Amino acid sequence: MKKILFSLLLVAPICAWAQQSIPLTDLSAFDQPSKNWTIEQAVFSNYSDTAFQVSPGQGVLVNTLRGGKYHRSDDLKSKMQHGDIRLLVDFMLPKGMNSGIYLQGRYEVQLFDSWGKKTVKYNDCGGIYERWDESRGKGNEGYEGYAPRQNASKAPGLWQTLEIDFQAPRFDANGRKTANAIFKKVILNGVLVQENIEVSGMTRGAIFDKEAPFGPILIQGDHGPIAFRNLRYETYEKPTASLGEVSYDYYTGKFTDPIIPTTSPAKSGKIPALTYRVIPVNNDYLIHYKAELSIPEDDNYEFQTYWTGSGELKIDGKVLNNGAHWFNEMVPASTFLKAGKHQLEIIHIKDFPWGPKALGLNVKRIGSRLVSLHERTSLLDPDAVGLIEVKANAEPVLQRSFAFHLGKKKTHVIQVGDPAGIHYSYDLKQGAILQVWRGKFLDATQMWDNRGEPQTSEPLGLNVVQDGKFPLVLAHQVQPDSTELVYKGYRLEAGRPVFMYDWTAAKLWVEDRIQPAGNGLRRTLSLVGASPQKSDVEAVLATGHHLSLLQNGLASQPGNFIEWKGAAAELLKMPAGAQQIRVPFSGAQFTFDLIW
Amino acid sequence: MKKYTAFLLLFSMALGAFAQTKPTPKKEQDYYEIKTLPIPKEIYLEVGGLATMPDGRLAVSTRRGEIWIVENPYQKTSHQTYYRRFASGLHEVLGLAYKDGAFYCSQRGELTKISDTDRDGVADLYEPIYTFDLSGNYHEYTYGPVIDKNGDMWVSLNLAWVGFGEGKFAKWRGWFVKITPDGKLEPFAGGLRSPAGYSFNDEGDLFYGENQGDWVGSGRVTHLAKADFAGNPGGLKWAKEPNSPLKLSLEEIQDNGSPMFEAAKKNPKIKLPAVWFPHAIMGISTSDILQDTTKGKFSPFPGQYFVADQGQSKVMRMGLEKVNGVYQGFAINYREGFQSGILRERFGLDGSMFVGMTSRGWGSTGKDEYGLQRLFWNGNMPFEIDMIKAKSDGFEFSFTQPVDVNSVKKAASYAIRSYIYKYQHQYGSPIIELKDLKIKGVEVSADRKKVRISIDGIRQFFIHEFTLKGVLNEKGEPLLHETAYYTLNEIPKGPALVAAAPQDEIHVKVTEVKVVSKGLGYELAISNLLKKHTCSACHAKDSKLVGPAFTEIAKRNYSNQQILDLVYKPRPENWPDFATEMAPMSHVPKADVLKIAGWINGLREKEGLKNRD
Secondary structure (H helix, E strand, O other): OOOOOOOOOOOOOOOHHHHHHOEEEEEEEEOOOOOOOEEEEEEEOOOOOOOEEEEEEEEEEEOOOOOOOOOOHOEEEEEOOOOOOEEEEEEEEEOOEEEEEEEEEEEEEEEEEEEEEEOOOOOOOEEEEOOOOOOOOOOOOOEEEEEEOOOOOOOOOOOOEEEEEEOOOOOOOOOOOOEEEEEEEEEEEEEEEHHHHHHEEOOOOOOOOOOOEEEEEEEEEOOOOEEEEEEEEEOOOOOOEEEEEEEEEEEEEOOOOOOOOOOOOOOEEEEEEEHHHHOOOOOOEEEEEEEEEEOOOEEEEEEEEEEEEEEEEOHHHHHHHHEEEOOOOOOOEEEOOOEEEEEEEEOOOEEOOOOOOEEEEEEEEEEEEEEEEEOHHOOOOOOOOOOOOOOOOOOOEEEEEEEEEEEEEEEEEEEEEEEOOOOEEEOOOOOOOEEEOOOOEEOOOOHOOOOOOOOEEEEEEEEOOOOOOOEEEOOOOOOOOOOOOEEEEEEEEEEEEEEEEEEEEEEEEEEEEEEEEOOEEEEEEEEEEEHHHHHHEEEEEEEEEOOEEEOOOOOOOOOEEEEEOOOOOOEEEEEOOOOEEEEOOOOOEEEEEEOO | HHHHHHHHHHHHHHHHHHHHOOOOOOOOOOEEEEEOOOOOOOOOOOOOEEOOOOOOOOOEOOOOOOEEEEEEEOOOOOOOEEEEEEOOOOOOOOEEEEEEEEEEEEEEOOEEEEEEOOOOOOOOEEEEEEEEEOOOOOOOOOOEEEEOOOOEEEEOOOEEEEEOOOOOOOOOOOEEEEEEOOEEEOOOOEEEOOOOOEOOOOOOOEEEEEEEOOOOEEEEEEEOOOOEEOOOOOHHHHHHOOOOOOOOOHHHOOOOOOOOHHHHHOOEEEEEOEEEEEOOOOOOOOOEEEEEOOOOOOOOOOOEEEEEEEOOOEEEEEEEEEEOOOOEEEEEEEEOOOOEEEEEEEEOOOEEOOOEEEHHHHOOOOOEEEEEEEEEEEOOOOEEEEEEEOOEEEEEEEEOEEEEEEHHHHHHHHHEEEEEEEEEOOOOOOOEEEEEEEEEEEOOOOOEEEEEEEOOOOOOOOOEEOOOOHHHHHHHHEOOEEEEEEEEEOOOOOOOOOOOOOOOOOOOOEEEEOOOOOHHHHHHHHHHHHHHHHHHHOOOOOOOOOOOOOOHHHHOOOOHHHHHHHHHOOOOHHHHOOOOHHHHOOOOOOOHEEEEEEEHHHHHHHHHHHHHO
C-alpha cells in the first residue's frame, strides 16, 4: 500500500573478530596449576553423571579431583594479566557442579549447574556473584549480586558457551578509583543475561584485597570437576585508526550511482568531522568526502559504513564497499593497511525523498575497541520499539510466523510454546523441528510492530538449532534434504498439536507428537495405515560431526542429548567425516527425547 | 449540588444559543449512524477478516492470528459484547468465511479450514485446503476466501514489495485464484497489485478494490472476468504457466505515462477499471467492496456498492451501470469518521454493516490502532444523488428527493470537469489532461427526481467530476454530498438532448460565511473548506493523522503563497517521518487554498500569544 525501498533484513552480523587464544596444548599459560588440572582430548558425561569420562589428548582443560578434597588452591590463575577484556569460552559441568570465572581475579561470573531451575539468583549460572562484607554482621554479609535475566543453562554434560565483555575499573594517578568495573555484557549460550552492570567492588571470593587496573583470569576449581575449551580473549591496548579534517564537494541533481560528476560542485568546504549535516536538502544530491586516514600500525582494519541511499567507501582509491542500504544496516569491509597516512573517500547519494538522511563510519581493529569516525549526530539511533512478547505461561501457545533457520527464511513455520518452559519451532512443510529452546517463549516484534517487514519471530530463551529435516527414512535409503510430504494439518490434543502428514514414498500417514518431558521434548512419530513399507522405516536421530553414542539409548550431538527406548542405534559414516545415528522402527511408533 | 446548578445553567445557555442560529446543515450522521463495539483491553483486534454467523454471532480474524467470536454483536439487549477466542496461532488472517459449521481463512501461506470437532467452543482441527508459495517478503499478503455459490473459494494474492511490486518470487502472486474444496487451484485473472478487498455482485460478477501504486495511478474498482489483466505486470511471470488463462508479457505493455485506456487500445487484455476513486479525494487505499443486497435495509441505495478506504477511514458509495456490456459508474462519499483504517465490511443479519479496522504501519484518519464498528441507516431519507447514468451527450442524475427546478436550471449550480491518470511503472500519478466542461442543456423529469444534462466535450474513458453545489431540494436544502466522480468507459448511443440551455448565469447566493471577525463563523467556514477539499481526511488541527497537524505546518513559517505551491506540488521530503506521501491537490481553487493557508498561519500567531501568557 505504501512504498518502502528496502526490506529491513535482519542485519545482525556476529562480530567475527579473531581473538587471541590461550592454547590448551599444555598448562603453560597458567600460574602454578594444581595437579587436579590436566589437558585432555575430550570429556563426556551423561546429563545425570557427577563426573566426566576423559579421553587423553589435547584441547580441553579439565579439573578432576585427585586428592581427597578440593581446596581454594585448586583455583586456576592465568599468567595473562588483563584490564578491559572480551572473553569467550566453552565450558562443561557435570551434574550439580559449581565454578566461576573471576575477571582480574576479583569479579566473578558464576558457573553453576542451574539446569531446569524455574527461578534464578545471583548464584546461578550467568549471575554476577554477590559481594561479601563480614562487618555487616552475621547473616547480612552478602549484598549486591545480580541474577541473570533468565535461566540460560544447558544440561550438565553438554558444552556451553560464555562471552563476557568486561571494563576494568579506572584509577587516577594517586591510585584512587575513579570508575567502577562494568560487566558490559554477559552472554550465556547465546542469551544476553547481563548488560552494563556496574559492580561497586570485588565480589565474594576475590583473591586480592584491593582493586587494581590489572589482574589474571581466575577459574574457580574448589568445588569439583569442570572442563573448558576454546579459551579466547581480546584486550584493548592497541592504538587504532583516526580521521583528520574532512573536505567535501556537494552536488545537486538526480544521481543514481555514486560517480563523481564532471560538473562543478554546488558547494565545497571543510569540516572537523564526518557528518551528513552539511547536506541542505533531503534528496537528489551527491556528496564526496575526502579525509586523511591515519593508520598507527600495519594490520587488518574493519570499516563499517551506514547510510540511507547509496554510497561507496574508498581507501587510497580502492573501493571497499558500495551499495544501497537503509541507515540501520551495518555494512562491514576489511582491508590490510600499512602504518602511515592514507586517503579515505566516501561518495554518498540519496535519490528518493523518504527516510532519514544518515551517514556513519566505524573502524575496528583487533586489540582496540570499535571507534566511530563520524560526528556523533551524523548517525541516528534506531527506532525505539518495545518488545512484543508472546507468553506461554498458562497453557500451550501456538504461533505461525516466518523464522530463520541456518541463515534461510522459512515461511511455513509454527512455534509451539509450553508452560513447562520448553518450546520449539516446526517446519510444517517438512515435518521437521527447526529449533528447540527453554526459558521465555517468543519475540514477535518483527512480525507485529508497524508493518512487520521481516515477519519473523525469534526464540526468547536458550536455543538449540536442529537440522530441519523430516526424521523418517525408508531403511537403507539416504535421508533427502527435503522429503516429499503432503502436510495434512494438525489437531489439538490437550492444547498441543499433533501434526499430520501423507508420506508419499512410504504410502503412510504419519502423526508427529511433540511435548515437554522432564527437561526436554519428547517426540513420538506414529505410522498409520497398512503399507508394505511400514516395517521398513528408520528414524534418523542426528547427522553431523561430533556425535557420540554414550550408552545404549543415549547419544549426544553438539547442542543436545538424544535419548530413546527400543532398538540399538546404528552409527553410519557420512561424506566428509560426518556421521548419522539411525534407529529402526519396531512397531508403528517410535519415541525419542531431545534433552539440552 | 453546586455542580448540578452549574450544569443546568450551561444547558439553558446552550438552548438559548441554539434558538438564535439557523438550523444546522444536515450531516452524514443524521442518516448513517455508527455504533462502536467495545473490545476487551487485552485483545489486540487488528481486524483482517469478518464473518457473520447465521446464529447471530460475529467472527473476527486478526493480524495476530486469532479468530474471535463476538456474542451479542448487534448490542440488542445490552451494549456489552462477549469475546470468545475460537482459534489462535495463525499467520496474519486477512480473510475469513464461515460455512456449514466451519471457518475458512487465509493465512499468509495457506488456505485453512478450521473446525471445532468436540464442540467445546474452541477450534481443535486446522486443515490446509491449499498451501501457497511464499518468498518471505512481508508484502505477500493473502486475502480471502470469498466463497461463491458453488462452494469454491476465491483468494487474492498480493505482490511482494522490493521498491516496486514484484510477483515473480512466489507462484501466483498478483493473481486471483479459485480453489475447490478438495484443494485444486485454478488461476482466474492477473495484474493485481494490492487486492485487499473483493466480492461478487448479485449477478455473480467479481469486483475488487485496488490501491494506488506502481502501474496504478489512483485507487479504483475493477470488474474482473476470467483471463483479465488488471494492470500491474508484477505477476506476469506466471502467465507462462500452462494453466494460466491469460497469455501476456511485460513487453506487450506500454509504459510511456499515457493513460491506461491508451495502453488498453493497443492491448485489449488490459482491463480498465469500472470506477476510478481519485487519489487523496476518494480515499488513499481502497480496501473492501460490498454490494447492498439487503433490499433497502442497509441504505437508501439498494443494489449499489459500498467501498471502504483504510487511510481515510471512510465508506464510499459506488453506483454501477452496464453500457455496451461494460461496467462503469460513479463514486461518491457516504460516511466518514470511523475509528481506524477500514479493511473489512460484512453485512450483519439485520442489514447493518460490520466494519473491521486496523491502521498498522500505514496511519489512518481514524486514530485508533484497530477497531470494530457497525454502520446502519436510521431510515431518514437524505437528499442525495441516487444514480448517475451516462447518456450520448451527457449524464442523467436521479435524486432521492424532488429537486427545486430553479436551482437545477442554473448553470452556476454545476461545476464539471474531466481528467485521468497516467499508466506507468512509477508509483502513482498526478491528475492529467484536466479540462473544465460547460453545460449545454438541462431537462428535468416530471416527478422532478431526474435531471438530464448535456455537456460540451464529454470524453470516453475519463473521470467526469460533478460538483452540484447549487442543486437544492424543494425545502431549499443542499445535497448531503455534492461531488461525484463518474468513469465514462463507454458512451451509450441515443438521442441527444433537445432542451433549453440553462438559465443565464444568475448566481445563486451560495451561503458563504463572511470572514468579518476571526470568530466562530470563521472557524466554521475554514472547517467547511477543509472538509470540502478533503484536507481533513489526512490533517487535523492539533494531532498527527495520515499527515502532519496544521499547527505543525504553521511552525514551518511558510508564506501563504508557499503553502499554495506546496498544496499544488507537495514535497514529501519535507516530512520524512510520515509514511504516506501527500497527493498534489492542484484541483482545489487557489482562493480556497489561500484562505486555508491564512488560517494555518494564524495558528502560529495564536501559539505565540499562548507562549507569552
